[in-house]
Amino acid sequence: MQTFSFDPVTLPPAAAELRREVRDFLAEHNAKRSPLERAQSWSGSDPEFSRKMGARGFIGMVWPKKYGGHERSSFERYVMLEEMLVAGAPVGAHWVADRQSGPLLLRFGTEEQRQKYLPPVTRGEMFYCIGMSEPDSGSDLASVRAKAVKVDGGYRVTGRKIWTSGAHTAHVMIGLFRTGAPDGRQEGLTQFLIDLRNLDGTDLKAKNNILVRPIRSLLGEHHFNEVVFEEAFVPDSAVVGKADNGWNQVMSELAFERSGPERYLSSIQLVLEMIKELSVNPSAQGHAAIGRLIAHLSTLRQMSVSVAAKLNAGLDPALEGSIVKDLGAVFEQEIPTIAQAIFNVEPRIGGDASDLEQVMGFLVQNSVSYSMRGGTREILRGIIARGLGLR
Amino acid sequence: MSEISTMLGDTVNRLLGDLVTAEMLSAAEDGVWPAGLWKAVEEAGLSLPLVSEKRGGVGCSWLDARVVLHGAGQYGAPIPLAETILAGWLLDCAGIEPPLGPMSIASAAPGAPLHLYRESDGWRLDGVCPRVPWGGTAQHVVVVAMAEGAVRVALIANGDYQATPDKNMAREPRDNLRFDQAPVAACDVAASLPENAVELYGGLIRAVQIGGALERALVESVKYANDRIQFGKPIGKFQAVQQSLAQLADEVAACGAAGSAACAAIDKSLHSNNAADVWLRIAAAKARAGEGAGKGASIAHQAHGAFGFTYEHVLHFATRRLWSWRAEFGSGDQWAQELGRRVVEIGADNLWETLTATD
Secondary structure, three states: OOOOOOOOOOOOHHHHHHHHHHHHHHHHHOOOOOHHHHOOHHHOEOHHHHHHHHHOOOOOOOOOHHHOOOOOOHHHHHHHHHHHHHOOOOEHHHHHHHHHHHHHHHHHOOHHHHHHHOHHHHOOOOOEEEEOOEOOEOOOHHHOOOEEEEEOOEEEEEEEEOOOOOOOOOOEEEEEEEOOOOOOOOOOEEEEEEEOEOOOOOEOOHHHOEEEEEEEOOOOOEEEEEEEEEEEEEEHHHEEOOOOEHHHHHHHHHHOOOOOHHHOOOOHHHHHHHHHHHHHOOOHHHHHHHHHHHHHHHHHHHHHHHHHHHHHOOOOOHHHHHHHHHHHHHHHHHHHHHHHHHOOOOOOOOOOOOHHHHHHHHHHHHHHHHHOOOOOHHHHHHHHHHHHOOO | OOHHHHHHHHHHHHHHHHHOOHHHHHHHHOOOOOHHHHHHHHHOOOOOOOOOHHHOOOOOOHHHHHHHHHHHHHHOOOOOHHHHHHHHHHHHHOOOOOOOOOEEEOOOOOOOOOEEEEEOOEEEEEEEEEEEEOOOOOOEEEEEEEEOOEEEEEEEEOOOOEEEOOEOOOOOEEEEEEEEEEEOOEEEEOOOOOOOHHHHHHHHHHHHHHHHHHHHHHHHHHHHHHHOEEOOEEHHHOHHHHHHHHHHHHHHHHHHHHHHHHHHHHHHHHHHOOHHHHHHHHHHHHHHHHHHHHHHHHHHHHHHHHHHHOOOOOHHHHHHHHHHHOOOOOOHHHHHHHHHHHHHHHOHHHHHHHHHOOO
């Protein structure tokens, strides 16, 4: 049985200073956002807000300065992120690039790729999307079928990617395609940087046989897309890292995706609305319920920061990260149900609905997705069971 | 983990792991005091980790001492180890050198405060303390009470109070103590402690012990799932069992982390004197542990099938403690309700500020 630990961490003094800075920034640029808008959490997207964050040095915070980064500690980035999420700031446009794609390129990208694809991200001008899932390839990522066939000077890419958040606005996709071994194997997958849009806004998709179609969520919102490639050309220079090494690269990317503050703060706006409501209409049942949620919140934050410290120290807390994400998603998802148990209100969006009703209305519907994205509950528990020595 | 906590952890695992057997646990339930275990624990320096060196202790932090409290829970040591650790710390806070031997901590029933007062020949105590762990077996008990306008810690020797024996579900002694003009062996002011220190820190030691007992339940469950063969393979190979035990691991992790966070908060408060933060983290730890104890015990029993329901199997030594400890020093729901009341008072706008103030 593998052991796991979540040692308390004392954040460096610079983190506390940064927290003030971020709160001041939010007071200036995020004050007018409604509770319903805030409830979008990191799916809320506003390119203008991203540019303002870039100008203040809040994107690519831990990256090297020569690529536009700010060489700050990962604790400072953590503090910036949690403040943004608690405030419900629209960080979605640059989210993927800042969390995943940038670190991926720093680790596996060529110097030329880093020079071209990182500095615009830090300015909040270049947005990424991730092309992994396919209609027949979800949790079983090794079954990816979309293929990239070697041609002179590059590859011809054919296939379909789905659940691609932000593909309709992104400038770049980092896509995972089959270049070698037959379907269903971890070998023979390659990651590519695929240009979708120029920084000036010029769309590059149509003339390269790339089609983006919206997939509306049950809320009617358009975040997801289906992206169809028909012999789209990508040059050799677009290969990320080594050809046929995509599986290992993707796995290292996912480790960073599982334990951040976004894994337990997605429903925080409802917790805040519940507290506001209880300050007007207090009840013992309400106090007990909110106290229990705060006990969970405080514990999850402690666990998540502890995992961040391990990542910072170069360790591989894959088991701890999976535990945080599993518990975090349960927490985020139970909040709307608990709110419903305490308050006799009807969750709904629009009309004359109160902030509480609207935030509930959004989260009742949206939170079902929180145990899918970034690894389903079942996959995470499988990883934990492996750590326990059961598999 | 610091060097000292690694060292303490190794000692705890070696000592308690070897000495606390099913036979010892069973005998303790029938009232047999494991004198050898206590002697070994005391000689190894595990009983007074939080007492400063100048008063005969180890002088380590709460976070370091946590591993001993966790171990006390994990092995279900049938001695008042966690209680002695807390009693020693309370005495140290008042500048009193703790005596050797097992100690306990006692608090009055709600609404009937203890009366600590001075007579010509010294301090005396009147009052009733229900359900004191090993109250009749411990050589001394420690109480915290207001007297002459200050919070004071008082030490009373066994023999100077009446003990009526009782037990909890794990059949650990939980005795009712009556103090009737009881002479106080030592008493002094502890400016850093709140009047409810026994209930507050008692909640913490139980929260950390729950983390330990949950870990034991997980280890036993994984062992059982890998050994027990049904349908031609170990039941741990079935995804349904794996998914369920993963949730038990989640509870072990969360309860452990919540207890650690509370211990770290006490250590930080030595410099910042942030009593509100200490209270909040302890409340969170006990509320989280109370929930984890229930969920975790259910999952562990489900994994063990009928065997876990027998006295023969060791699982119940952990789970009966979980069910008892979650109720002691305030149930998780009681802590949660007061935590919620305080959070609502703090207000939504100050919530995050409060949760991050002591980073």
